[in-house]
Amino acid sequence: MLKVTGSAMPGPMSLLFPNPVFAASRDGDPQPSAPSLLLDELSLYTAPPPLQKPLHVQPEAGHLEQSVATLREFTEPYTGWCKDTYSTIQPKVHSVVQCGSDTYAYLKDPPKDFYPRAGVVGFTGVLGLFLARGSRIKRFMLPAGLMTVSASMYYPEKAATIVKSAGDSVYDRAVQSYAALEKMVNPQSKSGKDSETKP
Incomplete structure (x- = not known):
């Protein structure tokens, strides 16, 4: 009859490393020609079959979940509107912040x-408020x-450049408004001129 022997390893270390198992005769001498067996190969140490995954x-x-879902459905159009509004307002906010930082940098080292010039300009504004009583x-x-x-x-x-650009824009607007007013007052004169020139 064969006797099974294994190398002794303390506690958890025996789980980490598979131990070779030798078959020995009754005399206690291991048989040199017998192949070594691992613990996993013995029927006593086989792992149980895997369990089916539970569905x-x-x-x-x-x-509470139903209330949150209802609240999300109710606020969904408004969140989309807020995102659109934010994407529209964001560049303006960035430009205002940039203007503020530029003004701060200018006032830090003016x-x-x-x-003195800013004081005079501010004083004339206050004087204008004092003089403008009434309407x-x-x-x-x-x-x-x-x-x-x-x-x-x-x-x-700077005043000359501002006046020039403002004057050009005012002139363009005046010409456009005059053309629109002429078109509204005499709509038939243009069509009459076209009919006269065609023959």
């Missing part, structure tokens, strides 16, 4: 006579006009 059953949605149009026009005149005295080159 995953989706639990029923509770009252030109030599900037603060609301005066309250708007007089301070703005006085501030514009005093600022143009200190910065004549």
